[in-house]
Amino acid sequence: MDFITVTQSLFEGFAITCLIFLLTLVFALPLGLLISFCTMSKIKAIKGVFKVIVWVIRGVPLMLQLFIVYYLPGMLSPTGLNPFGKLDNFFYFNLGIDNGGALLATLIAFVINYAAYFSEIFRGGIESIPRGQYEAGKVLGMTKNQIFKKVVFMQVVKRIVPPMSNEIITLVKDTALARVIGVIEIIKVADMFASKAIIWPLFYTSVFYLVFVGLLTVLFGFIEKKLSYYKV
Amino acid sequence: MAFLEVCDLRKCFGETEVLKGVSFTMEKGEVISVIGSSGNGKTTLLRCLNFLETPDDGTITVGGKRVFPVATEEEKTGGNRLTFGLVFQNFNLFPQYNALRNVTLAMDIKDENELRAAGVKSKERKAILKQRKADNVQTATALLERVGLKDKLLNYPCELSGGQQQRVAIARALALSPDILCFDEPTSALDPELTGEVLKVIKGLIDEDRTIIIVTHEMGFARNVSDKIIFMADGVIEETGTPEEVFDAPKSEKTRAFFAKATEKE
Ligand SMILES: Nc1ncnc2c1ncn2[C@@H]1O[C@H](COP(=O)(O)OP(=O)(O)O)[C@@H](O)[C@H]1O
Numbered sequence: 001m002d003f004i005t006v007t008q009s010l011f012e013g014f015a016i017t018c019l020i021f022l023l024t025l026v027f028a029l030p031l032g033l034l035i036s037f038c039t040m041s042k043i044k045a046i047k048g049v050f051k052v053i054v055w056v057i058r059g060v061p062l063m064l065q066l067f068i069v070y071y072l073p074g075m076l077s078p079t080g081l082n083p084f085g086k087l088d089n090f091f092y093f094n095l096g097i098d099n100g101g102a103l104l105a106t107l108i109a110f111v112i113n114y115a116a117y118f119s120e121i122f123r124g125g126i127e128s129i130p131r132g133q134y135e136a137g138k139v140l141g142m143t144k145n146q147i148f149k150k151v152v153f154m155q156v157v158k159r160i161v162p163p164m165s166n167e168i169i170t171l172v173k174d175t176a177l178a179r180v181i182g183v184i185e186i187i188k189v190a191d192m193f194a195s196k197a198i199i200w201p202l203f204y205t206s207v208f209y210l211v212f213v214g215l216l217t218v219l220f221g222f223i224e225k226k227l228s229y230y231k232v
Numbered sequence: 233m234a235f236l237e238v239c240d241l242r243k244c245f246g247e248t249e250v251l252k253g254v255s256f257t258m259e260k261g262e263v264i265s266v267i268g269s270s271g272n273g274k275t276t277l278l279r280c281l282n283f284l285e286t287p288d289d290g291t292i293t294v295g296g297k298r299v300f301p302v303a304t305e306e307e308k309t310g311g312n313r314l315t316f317g318l319v320f321q322n323f324n325l326f327p328q329y330n331a332l333r334n335v336t337l338a339m340d341i342k343d344e345n346e347l348r349a350a351g352v353k354s355k356e357r358k359a360i361l362k363q364r365k366a367d368n369v370q371t372a373t374a375l376l377e378r379v380g381l382k383d384k385l386l387n388y389p390c391e392l393s394g395g396q397q398q399r400v401a402i403a404r405a406l407a408l409s410p411d412i413l414c415f416d417e418p419t420s421a422l423d424p425e426l427t428g429e430v431l432k433v434i435k436g437l438i439d440e441d442r443t444i445i446i447v448t449h450e451m452g453f454a455r456n457v458s459d460k461i462i463f464m465a466d467g468v469i470e471e472t473g474t475p476e477e478v479f480d481a482p483k484s485e486k487t488r489a490f491f492a493k494a495t496e497k498e
């Protein structure tokens with residue numbers, strides 16, 4: 001098996017890795033913000049429910065959550081058929097993606113899981129903003145929404161960049177878990193070579209991760225620098 | 233009827249009764265200094281006037297209009313809030329904005345809220361706001377020049393000294409032209425050599441006949457600029473009168489003890 005062919009195959013797997021990464025971020029960030037509001041809600045019932053949800057999601061292994069999301073709907077349905085399995089054809093014919101049902105299940109599990117982690121980062125950031133900032137906004141006649149958008153939000157962003165970058169870099173590597181339910185991401189591709197007794201592509205995948213994480217590190221460094229003109 | 237009438241204001245935090253029935257009146261253009269030792273409810277009084285705390289009891293009337301209690305949250309936030317302005321002890325500037333933006337932000341938002349309340353359509357609103365924004369920059373620039381920060385317009389709070397930050401905060405409060413401007417120990421967080429520049433700015437405002445309530449430990453300043461002194465002790469107004477009356481011939485034992493202690497410190 002020559003280097004070029006392996007590289008091409010790995011790139012196909014890596015595209016799926018990147019897809020999981022990007023879509024998880026796009027949906028988990030806003031959902032995490034929403035959850036953080038719920039865990040800080042003045043209404044005790046909402047606060048309690050969401051604290052428990054965050055505890056469960058952070059307390060159960062992500063791999064297990066993948067299994068649950070992927071298999072549970074099928075087990076509960078009267079026909080016993082996995083609804084995600086039925087989506088495979090749709091994904092294959094429309095987007096050319098194999099095992100698309102599993103990919104969708106992965107996205108659902110990842111978005112929920114990462115939103116829970118992000119929500120705690122947002123909560124920490126929001127709660128660290130001094131009360132005086134809210135009060136200044138209030139006496140200047142701003143509404144709660146306006147205070148959050150115009151006064152608090154950018155201060156929160158600045159504070160959460162370091163913990164967020166950590167979590168986001170972890171996400172890059174967590175995508176490899178998706179293979180347990182059959183998503184053909186980069187390690188799964190390398191694994192298929194390994195089953196033919198070609199081991200080196202497995203090690204080769206680390207280059208893809210390293211380059212990706214390297215780029216992210218540069219990006220976060222850039223953002224931190226961009227935000228360094230003020231202190232919070 | 234006086235311009236501001238505060239009647240029997242009460243406020244508890246849990247078990248502690250912090251304001252035990254505070255009443256006073258004030259005319260337009262008057263300057264009142266509130267003095268007294270720490271923990272006697274001075275800040276709480278200002279916070280009640282600025283709707284940062286909800287009093288448990290009592291009334292606040294401004295220009296014949298009841299501002300507390302009012303029937304709806306709407307009335308409190310809409311308009312009434314901006315009857316008062318507040319300058320905080322520790323400035324509370326917005327760190328991510330430069331001095332100019334700190335001043336214009338609330339002006340822009342006020343314009344937007346007013347247009348929204350008037351039911352102006354989104355597209356029209358944007359056009360009007362664009363013009364207003366430009367005007368606000370002009371106004372804010374003039375205000376910052378007035379507090380002596382002409383060359384600091386584009387500096388961020390972290391690049392300014394405490395005295396400069398407090399002057400930005402004063403410009404920010406002035407920008408919304410409140411009827412009554414409150415200061416809560418505006419120089420207490422400052423190094424001694426920086427208090428002068430801030431007091432000078434406040435003195436300038438007083439000379440313009442603004443209506444001002446100032447909580448301060450600067451006795452000399454209070455005496456020089458005030459029309460009326462309020463001495464607070466233990467959640468009530470222990471003594472009130474002209475500076476001469478209160479400083480030169482205090483009637484209450486507590487007032488005398490407070491001054492004795494204050495001079496001791498100096
Ligand atoms: N939010 C609050 N919760 C509980 N106690 C408070 C709160 N704000 C003020 N107090 C208490 O009220 C008393 C008066 O405080 P304050 O109005 O700040 O006094 P001053 O400004 O005269 O020093 C203090 O004993 C203080 O501990």
Ligand SMILES: [Mg+2]
Nearest residue numbers: 274275276417
């Ligand atoms: Mg105080």
